[in-house]
Amino acid sequence: MIRSAIKSLFFVLRIALAWLAVVLLAAAIWDQIPLLGRWEGPIVVASLLTMALVVAGALSHLNRVHLIAGRVDRAALSNRQRRQIEIPLEAGEAFDLLDAAIRELPRIEQVESARDSLQVRAKVGRPAEQSERPLGRWNPLSWFGTPRNQLLATILPGDDSGSVTLICEPEAPAWSDWFLVDDGSNFENAEAISRAVSRRVSTLRRTEKAAVEQTVTEKELTVAKLSLLHAQVEPHFLYNTLASAQLLAGSDPPRAEAMLGHLIQYLRHSLPRTGDELSTLGIELERAIAYLEILKIRMGTRLSVQVDIPETLRATPLPPMMLQTLVENAIKHGLEPRTAGGTVWIRARRNDDEVAITVADDGDGFNTSTSGTGIGLKNVRERLRLRYDGRAALAVVANFPAGVAATITVPVDDSTGVRHG
Numbered sequence: 001m002i003r004s005a006i007k008s009l010f011f012v013l014r015i016a017l018a019w020l021a022v023v024l025l026a027a028a029i030w031d032q033i034p035l036l037g038r039w040e041g042p043i044v045v046a047s048l049l050t051m052a053l054v055v056a057g058a059l060s061h062l063n064r065v066h067l068i069a070g071r072v073d074r075a076a077l078s079n080r081q082r083r084q085i086e087i088p089l090e091a092g093e094a095f096d097l098l099d100a101a102i103r104e105l106p107r108i109e110q111v112e113s114a115r116d117s118l119q120v121r122a123k124v125g126r127p128a129e130q131s132e133r134p135l136g137r138w139n140p141l142s143w144f145g146t147p148r149n150q151l152l153a154t155i156l157p158g159d160d161s162g163s164v165t166l167i168c169e170p171e172a173p174a175w176s177d178w179f180l181v182d183d184g185s186n187f188e189n190a191e192a193i194s195r196a197v198s199r200r201v202s203t204l205r206r207t208e209k210a211a212v213e214q215t216v217t218e219k220e221l222t223v224a225k226l227s228l229l230h231a232q233v234e235p236h237f238l239y240n241t242l243a244s245a246q247l248l249a250g251s252d253p254p255r256a257e258a259m260l261g262h263l264i265q266y267l268r269h270s271l272p273r274t275g276d277e278l279s280t281l282g283i284e285l286e287r288a289i290a291y292l293e294i295l296k297i298r299m300g301t302r303l304s305v306q307v308d309i310p311e312t313l314r315a316t317p318l319p320p321m322m323l324q325t326l327v328e329n330a331i332k333h334g335l336e337p338r339t340a341g342g343t344v345w346i347r348a349r350r351n352d353d354e355v356a357i358t359v360a361d362d363g364d365g366f367n368t369s370t371s372g373t374g375i376g377l378k379n380v381r382e383r384l385r386l387r388y389d390g391r392a393a394l395a396v397v398a399n400f401p402a403g404v405a406a407t408i409t410v411p412v413d414d415s416t417g418v419r420h421g
Contacts, residue, residue, distance in 0.1 A: 004071070004072045004073070007072055007073055007074065007077070008062050008072050011058065011062065011077055012055060012058045012059065012062070014178070015054060015055075015057075015058040015178075015179070015181070016051065016054060016055055016058070018178040018179050019050060019051060019054040019179060020051065022179070023047040023050055023051060026043070026046075026047070027043050027047060030042075030043045031043075057181060058181060060181075060183065061077070061181035061182075061183050061184065062077070064183045064184045065077055065183075065184040065187065067184075068184050068187060068188055068191075069184065069187055076184075076187055078177075078186075078187075079169065079170050079177045079180070079181065079182045079186060080167070080168070080169040080170070080174075080177070080186065081166075081167070081168040081169070081186045081187050081189070081190040082165070082166065082167050082168075082190075083164075083165075083166040083168075083190045083193070083194055084163065084164070084165060084166075085163075085164040085166060085193075085194055085197055086161060086162075086163055086164075087155075087161060087162045087163075087164060087197060087201060088160070088161050088201065089160075089161065089162060089201075089204075090157075090160055090161075090162070091118060091155055091157035091158075091162045092115075093162075094155055094161070094162030094164070095113075095115060095118050095120075095155055095162070097197065097200050097201070097204075098120060098153055098155065098162075098164055098193075098197060099111075099113050099120055100200070101193055101196035101197050101200060102120055102122055102151070102153060102193060104196060105122075105124060105189065105192060105193065105196075106192075107124055107125035107126070107127070108122055108123075108124055109122065109123040109124065109125060109148075110122060110123045118154060118155035118156075118157070118162075119152065119153065119154050119155075120151075120152075120153045121150070121151070121152050121153075122150065122151050123148050123149070123150050123171065124148065124149045124150065124151060124168075124185075124189055125148055125149075126148060126149065126182075126183075126185050127185070148170075148171045149168060149169065149170055149171060149182065149185055149186050149189060150168075150169060150170075150171045151166065151167065151168045151169075151189060151193075152166075152167045153165070153166045153167075153193075164197070166190060166193060166194070168186040168187075168189045168190045168193075169186055170182050170186065215386065218382075218386060219386045241259065241263050241294055241298075244259060244297070244298050245259045245260050245263070248297075255297055258293075258297060259294055259297045259298075262290045262291075262293040262294045262297075263290075263294060265286065265287075265290040266287055266290035266291050266294065277320075278317040278318065278319060278320075279317075279318055279319065279320040280314065280315055280316060280317060280318060281309065281313060281314050281315070281316040281317075281318050281323070281348060281355070281357065282314030282315065284318055284320065284321075284322070284323040284324065285307070285309060285314065285323065285346065287323075287324055288323050288324055288327045288346065289305070289307065291324065291327060291328075292305045292327065292331075292344065295331060299335075299336075299341055301341070302335070302338075302339075302340065302341025302342075303331075303335060303341050303342070303343075303344070304341075304342070304343040304344070305343070305344050305346075306343060306344070306345045306346070307345075307346045307347075308345070308346070308347040308348075309346065309347060309348040309357075310348065312350075313348045313349075313350060313355055316348070316355045316357075316410070316412055317410075317412070318357070318408075318410065319383055319384075319387055322380050322383070322384075322408060323346075323357060323359065323408075325376045325377070325379070325380055326359035326380070326406045326408070327344065327346070327359055328376065329359075329376055329377065329404075329406065330344050330359055330360070330361040330363065330403075330404070330406075331344070331361075333363070333364070333404075334361035334362075334363025334364055334365070334403055334404055335361055335363045337363070337364055338363055338364060342361055342362045342363045342403065343361065343362055344359065344360070344361050345358070345359070345360040345361070346358070346359055347360075350412070353411055353412060353413075354409050354410065354411055354412065355409070355410055355412050356407050356408070356409045357407065357408045357409075357410075358405055358406065358407040358408075359405070359406050359407075360399045360403060360404065360405035360406070361399065361403040361404060361405075362399060362401075362402045362403040363402070363403045363404070364402075364403070365398055365399070365402055365403050365404055366398060366404065377394065377396060377406070380394050380408070381394050384408070384410075388410065388411060391410075391411045392408070392409060392410045392411060393408075393409050394406065394407070394408050394409075395407045395409070
């Protein structure tokens with residue numbers, strides 16, 4: 001409290017002494033004027049009135065600064081304010097955010113934005129109660145400069161961030177600070193821009209957080225749908241396989257034993273994984289082959305399988321059950337409805353930083369019930385979108401001369417061990 005009072009006293013004395021020097025100079029000049037110099041009354045009255053108005057203006061500045069800043073110190077009392085604001089955004093985004101915050105400042109004028117140099121300049125009018133002082137232009141505190149402030153904001157780019165240097169000052173030369181006060185208007189402008197930037201950054205972060213939460217929710221929903229789909233499909237597959245094995249046990253025990261062996265292999269690769277852990281193309285291929293071997297025992301010569309996947313691509317990371325979904329679709333919608341059956345092809349190729357995995361058949365192809373938009377394919381597309389953020393895709397097209405070809409394209413990184421084949 002005592003320190004604040006001392007600072008206030010020194011501030012008033014500084015302004016008063018500066019004006020006292022001006023008053024003494026004016027009195028000396030007046031004294032040298034012929035005839036008028038003998039009349040000391042006018043200059044004494046003018047000097048006393050000037051000093052009274054100066055002290056009153058300085059005290060008014062102190063009160064207003066204390067009101068808006070909650071403290072009285074050198075930094076708060078200064079006519080020229082500097083702020084360093086860190087914006088956790090890329091420089092271009094930080095510039096857009098800062099420019100928008102400045103343009104919302106009350107009484108803003110003549111905004112000049114230079115995006116290439118990352119600078120914003122502007123003029124800011126002062127409130128009417130500050131620019132229109134008592135006695136108007138006869139008030140000594142209004143003799144210099146204009147009733148406006150100016151600001152300069154410069155962004156220094158960093159690593160995914162921008163550091164803003166904000167300067168708010170009167171539209172007057174620096175020497176005028178010895179004689180004039182800004183009634184805390186530049187402190188107010190600097191604080192207002194800092195608050196606006198903080199509010200916009202907070203709003204942006206809340207929006208990003210909401211988007212992440214929405215994505216997580218969608219991902220959890222997709223996984224739940226996938227689990228439900230497996231819960232619905234696998235019991236039927238298991239029932240049919242076990243029923244077929246039971247029938248073969250009496251008539252053809254070796255085939256029954258082979259079918260049960262493939263079923264064990266299929267179930268081993270179908271054990272639940274933790275969270276959304278990635279599998280590999282090799283593991284998913286083993287599951288799909290076990291599934292197809294079971295169907296070959298049931299369908300006999302009606303089903304043929306051809307696999308063309310290089311060893312170098314079998315370590316490719318792949319979400320579980322995706323390849324299986326494509327194979328099941330080829331059987332269910334392509335080959336099973338045909339009396340003559342057909343062939344399922346499974347192949348994979350690498351192209352630069354992508355691996356394309358294709359499951360094709362020569363079955364019935366597209367019709368009114370199978371147009372590539374079934375629940376299984378929708379599930380695959382949604383999981384690819386959530387897992388790879390748009391960098392993976394599923395394409396379903398007509399195969400030539402008959403059937404359907406479904407291709408999953410996923411990005412790969414050489415750090416995973418996948419090599420060019």
